[in-house]
Structure formats: C-alpha cells, structure tokens
Amino acid sequence: MPSSQYSSLMHPFTLGFRDRNLERAFVAWNLPRTLDQGRVALFIGGLIYLMMGCLDNLFVPVERQQDVWAIRLGTGWVPPFLLLLSYSRCFGRACHVLLASNGLVGGLGLVAMISVLPRESAAYYYPSLILITFYIYNFSGTRFIHAFCADLALIASYNFALGHLGGMPVHVLASQDFFIVSANLIGGAAGYMAEYQRRMLFLQKRDIEAERQLHLDRSMHDRLTGLPNRELLYDRISQALSFALREGTHNAGYFIDLDGFKQINDRFGHEVGDRVLKLVAQRLREVVREADTVSRLAGDEFFVLARGLESVGEARRLAVKMLASLSRSAPDLPDGLRLSASVGVCLFPWPGVSVAGIIDQADQAMYEAKRLGKSCYAIAGEPVDGGQGKCLSATAPGEH
Incomplete structure (x- = not known):
C-alpha cells in the first residue's frame, strides 16, 4: 500500500x-x-x-x-x-x-x-x-x-x-x-x-x-477449491494422531474418489469438471463438523479427517452422510450429470500407526468400495463381500 x-x-x-x-x-x-x-x-x-x-x-x-x-x-x-x-x-x-x-x-x-x-x-x-x-x-x-x-x-x-x-x-x-x-x-x-x-x-x-x-495459505491450500492440500493435511493428521495416542481418542480418515470423473471431463469439458470439484468440496464441508478437515489430494481425490469419534457406528454414519450429500442433484450442473463417489475409511490409531499408513489404508479401502459399485464405502480391515449396508442404495434409513 x-x-x-x-x-x-x-x-x-x-x-x-x-x-x-x-x-x-x-x-x-x-x-x-x-x-x-x-x-x-x-x-x-x-x-x-x-x-x-x-x-x-x-x-x-x-x-x-x-x-x-x-x-x-x-x-x-x-x-x-x-x-x-x-x-x-x-x-x-x-x-x-x-x-x-x-x-x-x-x-x-x-x-x-x-x-x-x-x-x-x-x-x-x-x-x-x-x-x-x-x-x-x-x-x-x-x-x-x-x-x-x-x-x-x-x-x-x-x-x-x-x-x-x-x-x-x-x-x-x-x-x-x-x-x-x-x-x-x-x-x-x-x-x-x-x-x-x-x-x-x-x-x-x-x-x-x-x-x-x-503466500503461506496458498502454498498450503488447493487453488481451485480452497481446501487444505496434501502438505497441510499431513500436518493435521500428525497432530490428530499425537493427540489420539496421548489422550486415547479415536479418529477416522476418509479417502473419497469420484466415480467416473474422467468421463465427466471428456463429456462436458474441464470447466464443468472444475465446477464439480468445487461442488464436492462445498458439500463435504457442509457434512463434516467444525473440528474436521476436508482436503483435496489431487484430481478428483479428496480426504476427510474426522477427529474425536465415539464409535465405529459414528464413522459409518459420517460415510453415509458424505455419499448422500454428494449424490444429491445439482441444478447448476448439466442435465444427465449425476455425481457419486467411493469412500474408503481408516480408523486410527493402532500400534505402529503413521500418517502415510493412515492415508494408504484409507486408499486401499476406497478401492474395495469401488468393487461394490457406485456410492459405496468400505472400512479398512472389515470384510466387504456382499456389500450389505455399505452402499447408499443398500443402507438402512436409520443410518442416513
């Protein structure tokens, strides 16, 4: 000035x-x-x-x-x-x-x-x-x-x-x-x-x-969505992990990958693809709590750090809320464009846990969720055969 x-x-x-x-x-x-x-x-x-x-x-x-x-x-x-x-x-x-x-x-x-x-x-x-x-x-x-x-x-x-x-x-x-x-x-x-x-x-x-x-904020946040980037996410997970090991609390990491995002870019163009990513960021922020962190890792991959969960059931309900929010229709998107995502959940801490291990476990669980179909989630370490209760269409109303 x-x-x-x-x-x-x-x-x-x-x-x-x-x-x-x-x-x-x-x-x-x-x-x-x-x-x-x-x-x-x-x-x-x-x-x-x-x-x-x-x-x-x-x-x-x-x-x-x-x-x-x-x-x-x-x-x-x-x-x-x-x-x-x-x-x-x-x-x-x-x-x-x-x-x-x-x-x-x-x-x-x-x-x-x-x-x-x-x-x-x-x-x-x-x-x-x-x-x-x-x-x-x-x-x-x-x-x-x-x-x-x-x-x-x-x-x-x-x-x-x-x-x-x-x-x-x-x-x-x-x-x-x-x-x-x-x-x-x-x-x-x-x-x-x-x-x-x-x-x-x-x-x-x-x-x-x-x-x-x-400049620091820009280096720590994704320019398109404004969400924390991978570097800041690692720091937040590290803090949450240290607190969890010290206080005995439970957390969860959610690896979120949009279903068919490449086809959206190919069919509607990258401008619409960017609007989709911004919409996903907005809806994830609306679902999570204030203490949680929504991050964009790369492309159509997002990660949510949920801190201080009381039970596995609460982790499941949050996954269902994410899937339900992302699957809602959006009036500002082209006709025929329907969003869905696959979510991999990793509960932590566990003995020998690391930040990279948390993200990797959630990533692997996300691929397990993709095997079930669209709008599904999987929890690392749990069987996914049959998919009962782990896809949005198969989830009981009480879990929404």
Missing part, C-alpha cells in the same frame, strides 16, 4: 487510526516499547526532579527552602508510584495518559516552585520548563496528542501563575513564552514525526505479514 494510503488511515492531528480495531492492534503491538521507554523515563525523570534540590542552597532563600521541598516531595511521589504501577496489568490500558500526566504533574510542581521564589531566583529554575517540554514530547513514551495536551496545560498554568497571579512584567513573560512555545514546536514536531513513523512501520509490517500469510 502506498504511503499516501497509509496516511489516509490516520487522523492528521491525533495520528490515531480511524479504524478502532486497527488502533487496538497498534496499541498492542507498540505496548512493549511504550512500557520499556516509559519505565526508563519515570526513573530518570524522578531522579532529575529530586536532583534539582541540589540547586536550592545556591538559589533558594533559606526561608523558602521548606516551601520548595514541600512542593517537590508533594509531586515527587508520582514517578515512583507510576513506575511500580507499570508492572500491573491495568497500567497498559491507560499508559499514555499516565505517562503524560506524570510530565504534567512534574511541570506543575516546577511552576509552583517558581511562583514562590523571588524573581531573581526564579530565573535559574525557568530553564527546567524547557527541559520538561522535551521530556514530555520526546522521552516520556507517551503519544504526541497526550504530550501536546499536557504541555498546553503547562503553558497555560505558567502564564496564569506567573503573569496573572505573580504580576510578572508582560515583556519578561512574553520573552519566556517565546522560548517555551519554540521548545514545544521543536519537541512537538519531533514527537509527531516519531509517532507517525512508528505507525507507518506498523502498517508496513502488518501488510508484509498479511502477504506472507497469504
């Missing part, structure tokens, strides 16, 4: 994705980085905030030092508290707001300290406001929009406390506002671009992963 289309997915100011699900995915993807950066920022920010006390003996009158330390300690508990909170689950849901709030509380503490100091002393603490502006935008780990709101509130509170309440001369306040606003423009632009690039990187990685998954 071009960069311009990526950009259209984001709000131009807040940078939030317009799609809520996409925004949730980004937050989850970015959360580890946010937590790591936020914890470092909380530790270092809290440390610097306390280290500022080293300047008090140089610039704060003795009679004001107690007030300054009361403000510093009154706000200085926030970083260590949030640092501990960052290791809890609830922190992740509001981490950006909390990280921005930490910077805002620190900034308000600085404004309060400056407001109680004599003007000549306050000048030495004013640069810390510039420092905290860059801290919130570029180091705290919070989002741009939260940093913007925190710094906007900080500018407003500084002008209210020093200009309206403190009576600072307009030209002095305007000079200081110039540098504070300039710091916000530089720090804000850097924070905006950093978050923008992170979100672009997220979208690019998401598209690359989606493309990789698409």
Whole structure:
C-alpha cells in the first residue's frame, strides 16, 4: 500500500487510526516499547526532579527552602508510584495518559516552585520548563496528542501563575513564552514525526505479514477449491494422531474418489469438471463438523479427517452422510450429470500407526468400495463381500 494510503488511515492531528480495531492492534503491538521507554523515563525523570534540590542552597532563600521541598516531595511521589504501577496489568490500558500526566504533574510542581521564589531566583529554575517540554514530547513514551495536551496545560498554568497571579512584567513573560512555545514546536514536531513513523512501520509490517500469510495459505491450500492440500493435511493428521495416542481418542480418515470423473471431463469439458470439484468440496464441508478437515489430494481425490469419534457406528454414519450429500442433484450442473463417489475409511490409531499408513489404508479401502459399485464405502480391515449396508442404495434409513 502506498504511503499516501497509509496516511489516509490516520487522523492528521491525533495520528490515531480511524479504524478502532486497527488502533487496538497498534496499541498492542507498540505496548512493549511504550512500557520499556516509559519505565526508563519515570526513573530518570524522578531522579532529575529530586536532583534539582541540589540547586536550592545556591538559589533558594533559606526561608523558602521548606516551601520548595514541600512542593517537590508533594509531586515527587508520582514517578515512583507510576513506575511500580507499570508492572500491573491495568497500567497498559491507560499508559499514555499516565505517562503524560506524570510530565504534567512534574511541570506543575516546577511552576509552583517558581511562583514562590523571588524573581531573581526564579530565573535559574525557568530553564527546567524547557527541559520538561522535551521530556514530555520526546522521552516520556507517551503519544504526541497526550504530550501536546499536557504541555498546553503547562503553558497555560505558567502564564496564569506567573503573569496573572505573580504580576510578572508582560515583556519578561512574553520573552519566556517565546522560548517555551519554540521548545514545544521543536519537541512537538519531533514527537509527531516519531509517532507517525512508528505507525507507518506498523502498517508496513502488518501488510508484509498479511502477504506472507497469504503466500503461506496458498502454498498450503488447493487453488481451485480452497481446501487444505496434501502438505497441510499431513500436518493435521500428525497432530490428530499425537493427540489420539496421548489422550486415547479415536479418529477416522476418509479417502473419497469420484466415480467416473474422467468421463465427466471428456463429456462436458474441464470447466464443468472444475465446477464439480468445487461442488464436492462445498458439500463435504457442509457434512463434516467444525473440528474436521476436508482436503483435496489431487484430481478428483479428496480426504476427510474426522477427529474425536465415539464409535465405529459414528464413522459409518459420517460415510453415509458424505455419499448422500454428494449424490444429491445439482441444478447448476448439466442435465444427465449425476455425481457419486467411493469412500474408503481408516480408523486410527493402532500400534505402529503413521500418517502415510493412515492415508494408504484409507486408499486401499476406497478401492474395495469401488468393487461394490457406485456410492459405496468400505472400512479398512472389515470384510466387504456382499456389500450389505455399505452402499447408499443398500443402507438402512436409520443410518442416513
């Protein structure tokens, strides 16, 4: 996807994705980085905030030092508290707001300290406001929009406390506002671009992963029917076999071969043959359970993996359902075209069982079913002489 289309997915100011699900995915993807950066920022920010006390003996009158330390300690508990909170689950849901709030509380503490100091002393603490502006935008780990709101509130509170309440001369306040606003423009632009690039990187990685998954799915699925191919089927059978050996469950593999499919291609053409294969895939999916796997092996050969069967009778009933579903007429197929199939069933596990052995046993049983006629099934290891109860026309109604 071009960069311009990526950009259209984001709000131009807040940078939030317009799609809520996409925004949730980004937050989850970015959360580890946010937590790591936020914890470092909380530790270092809290440390610097306390280290500022080293300047008090140089610039704060003795009679004001107690007030300054009361403000510093009154706000200085926030970083260590949030640092501990960052290791809890609830922190992740509001981490950006909390990280921005930490910077805002620190900034308000600085404004309060400056407001109680004599003007000549306050000048030495004013640069810390510039420092905290860059801290919130570029180091705290919070989002741009939260940093913007925190710094906007900080500018407003500084002008209210020093200009309206403190009576600072307009030209002095305007000079200081110039540098504070300039710091916000530089720090804000850097924070905006950093978050923008992170979100672009997220979208690019998401598209690359989606493309990789698409290629993987295509390599594991039959292109005509969309069913799992032989490679994926082997993996599914291997998983089912491992689980069955461990838990003592029973499974069945069904090897399905269409009767007379070559004649269908010869008579009606390959386009109709492809429609038949798609129809067979659809009907098999409709018959089996959600936990089962329908696969196309090659040509007109299909395989169904049925997991967790309770009895041989259940395996028989599923075979009959497959035959009945495939033999139903289809209005979108040419007149005179009737579908039928032969099904070989292999029940597993057994001692020394293997994936290849399961498919081979089901394949052999399918050839036994073909000896009985059309729309018949056979179970590997069971006699098929006579075919009673193993062909659709001879099956008792109760078994459908």
